[in-house]
Amino acid sequence: MKKITTDHAITRWDLFAESYANNHGDEGDLHKKVLLNPVIFQMIGSLQNKRLLDAGCGEGYLSRLLSEEGAIVTSVDFSERMIEIAKERTPEHMNIHYYHGNCEELNFLPDVSFDVIVSNMVMQDLANFNKACAEMYRLLVTGGMFVFSILHPCFITPNSDWERTPEGKKLYRKVGNYFAEGVYEQPYGEPENVYFFHRTLTTYINTLVDIGFRIDRIVEPTISKEMLAKHPEFADALISPNFIVFKLIK
Numbered sequence: 001m002k003k004i005t006t007d008h009a010i011t012r013w014d015l016f017a018e019s020y021a022n023n024h025g026d027e028g029d030l031h032k033k034v035l036l037n038p039v040i041f042q043m044i045g046s047l048q049n050k051r052l053l054d055a056g057c058g059e060g061y062l063s064r065l066l067s068e069e070g071a072i073v074t075s076v077d078f079s080e081r082m083i084e085i086a087k088e089r090t091p092e093h094m095n096i097h098y099y100h101g102n103c104e105e106l107n108f109l110p111d112v113s114f115d116v117i118v119s120n121m122v123m124q125d126l127a128n129f130n131k132a133c134a135e136m137y138r139l140l141v142t143g144g145m146f147v148f149s150i151l152h153p154c155f156i157t158p159n160s161d162w163e164r165t166p167e168g169k170k171l172y173r174k175v176g177n178y179f180a181e182g183v184y185e186q187p188y189g190e191p192e193n194v195y196f197f198h199r200t201l202t203t204y205i206n207t208l209v210d211i212g213f214r215i216d217r218i219v220e221p222t223i224s225k226e227m228l229a230k231h232p233e234f235a236d237a238l239i240s241p242n243f244i245v246f247k248l249i250k
């Protein structure tokens with residue numbers, strides 16, 4: 001079998017860019033609006049005049065929200081089409097600087113040039129997590145913050161699925177292949193699948209610690225009663241988390 005690299009994975013993101021973007025409004029898609037954005041914004045706190053990197057910005061909804069919070073935003077994505085769409089969607093007054101670049105190698109950005117780095121649902125999409133995190137560490141000032149979210153690696157694994165009632169109600173997750181680190185494909189409603197790079201929680205945490213990050217906080221987003229009343233389709237978030245969000249300090 002041929003080795004799947006970040007370059008292979010990104011060709012898929014280029015193909016999906018249009019439909020991915022169509023799924024995203026001002027607050028992202030519904031999962032981001034309901035589960036991820038509230039956690040990310042609470043973790044980051046005040047952003048006024050902070051130099052911020054959105055690493056793997058996609059169509060840029062989060063960059064725009066962060067800019068509205070007062071951050072000075074630089075955004076990078078390895079899909080050229082995503083960057084084009086992000087630029088089209090960003091009003092000029094926001095002054096967000098978009099770059100085409102691979103988070104594993106951001107040589108064009110100088111050392112210690114950001115106070116905050118955010119990376120929303122990107123780190124499971126690239127092949128070399130160690131290299132990407134080392135880049136984030138290089139780019140941050142001492143005391144700077146790296147907040148990133150990923151698919152929860154303990155619950156979303158190659159071939160994991162839900163056990164359901166005959167009526168289709170989700171009961172519990174069937175999780176297999178947890179220790180099978182490596183690339184796998186997931187359907188994305190398109191003719192081609194998207195690539196994910198599965199790693200154990202041990203690999204995620206030990207990589208971050210070995211690079212020198214301090215883990216400040218972890219959140220496994222669930223749903224409040226109020227939100228559940230508005231979005232009953234997210235009831236599975238009460239059973240087990242889809243995502244995990246890390247807040248790290250350099």
Ligand SMILES: C[S@@+](CC[C@H](N)C(=O)[O-])C[C@H]1O[C@@H](n2cnc3c(N)ncnc32)[C@H](O)[C@@H]1O
Pocket residue numbers: 006010013014028032055056057058059060061062076077078079082101102103104119120121122125126
């Ligand atoms: C699931 S999307 C998330 C996009 C955006 N952060 C959001 O929350 O909507 C993953 C994004 O990561 C980008 N990506 C994947 N690998 C990357 C890499 N090595 N460097 C930079 N961007 C990458 C993809 O092009 C895609 O836009």
